[in-house]
Amino acid sequence: MTYELLGGALIGFAASLLWIGIGRISGMTGVVSSLFMWRDKTRHWAIWFLAGLVLASPVYFGLGGEAPVTMTDNQLLLVVAGLLVGFGTYIGNGCTSGHGVCGMGRLSVRSTVATVTFIVAGVVTVAVMNALGGAA
Structure with a gap:
């Protein structure tokens, strides 16, 4: 069993346990x-x-x-990215863990649209960063 599979199973188990145990969604x-x-x-x-x-x-x-996986040492890029993620979480009514793991698990249309948007934005971001020579 790979670490990714184990990690995914643990995330799913934790989200299920929180939902079944106390009725809370485990979005961050x-x-x-x-x-x-x-x-x-x-x-x-x-x-x-x-x-x-x-x-x-x-x-x-x-x-x-x-x-x-390594991350960039560019502090400005990290700050801007963090602010953009925070703003996106605010306007999207939740984060990737809430929508992707829990919302889609409950067959929420809003969460499915949000998750597809996250994925498309990620693909576009990677394409732009690669075209600009990477983040480092």
Whole structure:
């Protein structure tokens, strides 16, 4: 079994467990917004969910996992990309994890349109970056 298949299965399991267990969608926009509602006792799940996401990487690398993908050192590009992702998440009513994993799993038309839009935008971005000589 490849790491990608295992990772996908774990994401699907976590999303299903959260949906079946407490009726919450595991999109990161919802998880992060729940962190700001700490006084609501029904939102404490978000800190544990986020902790699992943060701890997954060190555990993976601690067990000898590798990440062959490299990112750019261009700080301006990273900041602009982060702002664009945040803006897109705001106007798209959610992020790729919420729409792609959870929304499409519930057969949501809105999430399907959003996911197709994400994919097309990603393909266009890669094509433009490659035409410009890459991000590095």
